[in-house]
Amino acid sequence: MRLIFEKSISGKRGVRFPERDVPSACNIPDGLKRKNYAELPEVSELDTVRHFTQLSQHNMGVDTNFYPLGSCTMKYNPKICEEAVLYKGLADLHPLIPQLPDGNKLTQGALQVLYETSQFLSEITGMAEFTMQPLAGAHGELTGTMMIAAYHASRGQKRKKVIIPDSAHGTNPASAAIAGYEVVSVPSNAEGVIDLDEFKKALDKETAAVMLTCPNTLGLFNTQIKKIADKTHEAGGLMYYDGANLNAILGKIRPGDIGFDIVHVNLHKTFGTPHGGGGPGAGPVGVKKNLVEFLPISRVVKKTDGTYALEYNYPSSIGYIAPFYGNFGVILKAYIYILLLGQKGLTRVAENSVLNANYIMKKLEPYYHLPYMRTCMHEFVISAVKQKKNGVRAVDIAKRLMDFGFHAPTVYFPLIVEEAIMIEPTETESKQTLDKFIDIMIKIAKEADENPKITKTAPHNLGISRLDEVKAAREPKLRWTK
Amino acid sequence: MPYISNTDEERAKMLAELGLNSIEKLFKDIPPELMSSSFNLPKGKSELEVRRFIKELASKNITDLICFLGGGFYDHFVPAAVGAITSRSEFYTAYTPYQAEVSQGTLQSIYEYQSVISSLTGMDVTNASLYDGGTAICEAIMMAVRITRKKKIIVDEAVNPIYRKMLHSYAANLNFESIDVPVGKDGRADRKTIESELDNNTACIVLQNPNFFGCIDDVSDLADLAHTSGSLIILSTYPVSLGILKSPGEMNVDIATGEGQSLGLGLCFGGPYLGLMATRSKYIRQMPGRIVGETADKNGKRGFVLTLQTREQHIRREKATSNICSNEALCALSALVYLTLVGKHGLRELAELCNVKACYARKRFLEIPEIKQKFDSPIFNEFTLELPANAEDVISKLVHKGIMAGFPLGRYYKNMKNCILVALSEKRTKKEIDFFAESLGEIL
Structure with a gap:
């Protein structure tokens, strides 16, 4: 498709502003003005709408296609949430109002949303208190790691290591490293979970924390989790829970009950807020009682008279990590999601996501290599090693799925499985969709045997064939220029 | 169910x-x-009940005040077509475009976004977005620390105080040292003090234009100064002002950041917003976040992919330039659609409109004898007034008249208890400004 700049014609306008109604003139000195206009497109409103509508048609989303992207929890996003964020009093609320005199009184509805969502998340995860501020999952990890550092500092310690399994999301080691920690990567065992002996070897008095996803990125629950937590605590370390896979355990297990001290939750995964093509997300962080004093400021509190307020006076806090109170629009959607589903609904989310994943896994097992033969949780990882013998790799299978109207699963992650294909169907997909997906996966497995060329050269039906990523990186062209 | x-x-x-x-x-x-030892949550409710309840909550927030409150977050007009596009679920129910062939819509729009922001800031390259204007400054500082291998940061006190607070907590935890420098008498960066603080250990100087007090500046001289000592200059900008103001690129800035909320996003109680970041080509491999590049498919047809990914956490893990994964893609789309609709000449017109309204408002307020202009510097759309009374009290009284008068600077600047920061956008009419001036005259 042509770029919007290539459709630009001098003199066209997409919006008109009101005429000047004040007698003053512009008083910016010439020396402070830019020399040339910024090169923005010149198009009409129709040109704009048609361009972007057509672009949207070159995308797959959850609303248009099954999107089994492992570890991303691409569930259906209820439409009421999209409507509610546009309500007057929410969409137009200035974030500085609570900082005006008596400002809390002017924003009671919004503060209640923040407070109650944090309370819900505390109950769901078994934590004492939450901050709603982190603006994404990785931002939550950084916030959590900063609190880990503050906790040890308050005890006069400067521990330097964070232990992370080799199956972890890349954000875990990156967040720990940014906060100044040395990352110790521990291998997984034959069962696909962190190797206990290797873990014990890595654990010592320099261990500030252990960062884990549970179930892990292979979709496997670690039955030794309590033991790991106990050992970590004995060594004086903290347990950090990456909530990326919380969808599997809602109402079944709470990170707080099994020994975790800090947890971040990805609202855009478990709590049904849309992923936006790569954000905005939200990554609230919860902590146990002994870490509450380090939470970022501001904090939303409920006063004895039932009103809500922002409080700033916490001397041990790690300080400000976001400008305001979090991605409010995203938090509001998650709040509505929790209200709609309630206790039973959330438990059924976990049950159905786990059932859907196991169902697909069972059906695909005769056709693809399954590196870990166990009941999975909300997702599972198969490998294309069988198909690789014919030259068909995970990426080829991913691209071929697109020809049949499916978004690809996550491929080549986790890094510990060769030719990994990670499938997460979520609870919102029907048996009919799963059956169709299974049929196509089987068809592709057969095709990889009988006619591998067609798989290796996919996609064929999208109007665009496989894109050259090497060329993009070697000769970076990162913007349009006149 | x-x-x-x-x-x-x-x-x-x-x-x-x-x-x-x-x-x-x-x-x-x-x-x-x-x-689980407990899972004590309310019973699920119907959509109808929840909708009623959320509307009730929304009504507990103040609405309908005439907004002169800014402080980096502005009440701009958003054309309906912006929402019409961003509410297309092909965009908002997709995720990070790892699979390029089924994500060309998102990828091309990010490429176009990178193009408009690069041009607007006068910089070479832009990333696909960061969380907000504040984390963008923190990321820019970390980037400057990596590039220069130095650890001292000089920060002008007229950088948004909320961002400075964020920067302080990042500094405390991420092992760099920051020094805040008060502004000069004219409300702009104090060249002398900055020069005396600048040394061989300085990674960067951080500034904002227009600054928090509303003053505008040309920081080219500070950029030259920084460069002579091997330091970088980071400038936080307000994108609407770039319709008319000298761009960071024209001032020789190394990393431009900004809050993109003014580009078609609602105020939404603080987020989701949009972190802008643009830089020089030579620093691209130290830039955090996603970047989209042009390429071709095997038939030579143009297409777009995520590129230079070896900087990123999913490849480099603990050696990545940043831990960022999800960014603010949908907000970047809003900004792109907004800038497309407003267009090349429209943005200049909009910037002038904001400026003339601010000039008129300031003139009206200064007609009240008790009110003084705090700083004698040119402004864009926002300015600082010194009142004869505590600014918080004045703001409270004006709320009762239906006016959100501005921000009390005493909250962040101890010696500015009587100062108020007033912002104008194209949405404010002469009638509203006159009403504000009259009401202010009455209560003083």
Whole structure:
């Protein structure tokens, strides 16, 4: 498709502003003005709408296609949430109002949303208190790691290591490293979970924390989790829970009950807020009682008279990590999601996501290599090693799925499985969709045997064939220029 | 069951395929003593009930005040077409475009976004977005620390105080040292003090234009100064002002950042917003976040992909330039659609409109004898007034008249208890400004 700049014609306008109604003139000195206009497109409103509508048609989303992207929890996003964020009093609320005199009184509805969502998340995860501020999952990890550092500092310690399994999301080691920690990567065992002996070897008095996803990125629950937590605590370390896979355990297990001290939750995964093509997300962080004093400021509190307020006076806090109170629009959607589903609904989310994943896994097992033969949780990882013998790799299978109207699963992650294909169907997909997906996966497995060329050269039906990523990186062209 | 489509019968069939007779069996790996000790949540409600409840909550927030409150977050007009595009679920229900062939819509729009922001800031390259204007400054500082291998940061005190607070907590935890420098008498960066603080250990100087007090500046001289000592200059900008103001690129800035909220995003109580970041080509491999590049498919047809990914956490893990994963893609789309609609000449017109309204308002307020202009510097759309009374009290009184008068600077600047920061946008009419001036005259 042509770029919007290539459709630009001098003199066209997409919006008109009101005429000047004040007698003053512009008083910016010439020396402070830019020399040339910024090169923005010149198009009409129709040109704009048609361009972007057509672009949207070159995308797959959850609303248009099954999107089994492992570890991303691409569930259906209820439409009421999209409507509610546009309500007057929410969409137009200035974030500085609570900082005006008596400002809390002017924003009671919004503060209640923040407070109650944090309370819900505390109950769901078994934590004492939450901050709603982190603006994404990785931002939550950084916030959590900063609190880990503050906790040890308050005890006069400067521990330097964070232990992370080799199956972890890349954000875990990156967040720990940014906060100044040395990352110790521990291998997984034959069962696909962190190797206990290797873990014990890595654990010592320099261990500030252990960062884990549970179930892990292979979709496997670690039955030794309590033991790991106990050992970590004995060594004086903290347990950090990456909530990326919380969808599997809602109402079944709470990170707080099994020994975790800090947890971040990805609202855009478990709590049904849309992923936006790569954000905005939200990554609230919860902590146990002994870490509450380090939470970022501001904090939303409920006063004895039932009103809500922002409080700033916490001397041990790690300080400000976001400008305001979090991605409010995203938090509001998650709040509505929790209200709609309630206790039973959330438990059924976990049950159905786990059932859907196991169902697909069972059906695909005769056709693809399954590196870990166990009941999975909300997702599972198969490998294309069988198909690789014919030259068909995970990426080829991913691209071929697109020809049949499916978004690809996550491929080549986790890094510990060769030719990994990670499938997460979520609870919102029907048996009919799963059956169709299974049929196509089987068809592709057969095709990889009988006619591998067609798989290796996919996609064929999208109007665009496989894109050259090497060329993009070697000769970076990162913007349009006149 | 809301949003779960399978029936009990279908579930039973699926379980039978697994050789199980109950869903509970799927959770058999979990030792019973680890099962939830509590899950005390309310009963689910219908959409109708929830909608009614949320509307009630919304009504507990103040609305309908005439907004002169800014402080980096502005009440701009958003054309309807912006929402019409961003509410297309092909965009908002997709995720990070790892699979390029089914994500060309998102990828091309990010490429176009990178193009408009690069041009607007006068910089070479832009990333696909960061969380907000504040984290963008923190990321820019970390980038400057990596590039220069130095650890001292000089920060002008007229950088948004909320961002400075964020920067302080990042500094405390991420091992760099920051020094805040008060502004000069004219409300702009104090060249002398900055020069005396600048040394061989300085990674960067951080500035904002227009600054928090509303003053505008040309920081080219500070950029030259920084460069002579091997330091970088980071400038936080307000993108609407770039319709008319000298761009960071024209001032020789190394990293331009900014809050993109003014580009078609609602105020939404603080987020989601949009972190802008643009830089020089030579620093691209130290830039955090996603970047989209042009390439071709095997038939030579143009297409777009995520590129230079070896900087990123999913490849480099602990050696990545940043931990960022999800960014603010949908907000970047809003900004792109907004800038497309407003267009090349429209943005200049909009910037002038904001400026003339601010000039008129300031003139009206200064007609009140008790009110003084705090700083004698040119402004864009926002300015600082010194009142004869505590600014917080004045703001409270004006709320009762239906006016959100501005921000009391005493909250962040101890010696500015009587100062108020007033912002104008194209949405404010002469009638509203006159009403504000009259009301202010009455209560003083």
